[in-house]
Amino acid sequence: MLSERSSVDIHALKRQGMTISEIRRTHHDRKTFRAYLSGERTPGQRERAAPDxxxxxxxxxxxxxxxxxxxxxxxxxxxxxxxxxxxxxxxxxxxxxxxGLRPACTACAHVTQRPNAIIDHPPGDETQFDWLELPDPPEHWGFSIVGSPTSSPR
Structure with missing residues (x-):
């Protein structure tokens, strides 16, 4: 595999009229040069040894x-x-x-474009409350609400 720089160099040497044998003095194989000069290979991209x-x-x-x-x-x-x-x-x-096999979902495209509210507050200054639903709780418990801080102050 040749780097982008080496590819540019061999193309420049070829334009100056040098033969493949003369360019070969840069310590690469002639077949490699021919492949890059003909466009069969792309600089910086390694060919797979086996099919994917x-x-x-x-x-x-x-x-x-x-x-x-x-x-x-x-x-x-x-x-x-x-x-x-x-x-x-x-x-x-x-x-x-x-x-790039996953197509874009048109139904979800608007989600990233909707406005979002950023609430600036120090950690621990806000609490989130949720209902706690237990299977078959005793009647005397009534309703259960659980509160938890949105983030830890530490």
């Missing part, structure tokens, strides 16, 4: 995510395992992200 095992599942993942853009990656991984995928959880999540 996720390629076999791209069409399925694309179809499932088009059907349900909110599909959890864990659920998708369970489905992929039944199809023969043996990767761990990070594999499909990385592949979905890197390949």
């Amino acid at each position: 095992p996720f390629d076999a599942f791209v069409d399925y993942v694309t179809a499932r995510l088009a059907e349900d853009p909110h599909l959890w990656a864990a659920t998708l991984l369970d489905e992929l395992r039944s199809l023969g995928c043996d990767g761990a959880y990070p594999t499909p999540t990385r592949q979905i992200r890197d390949r």
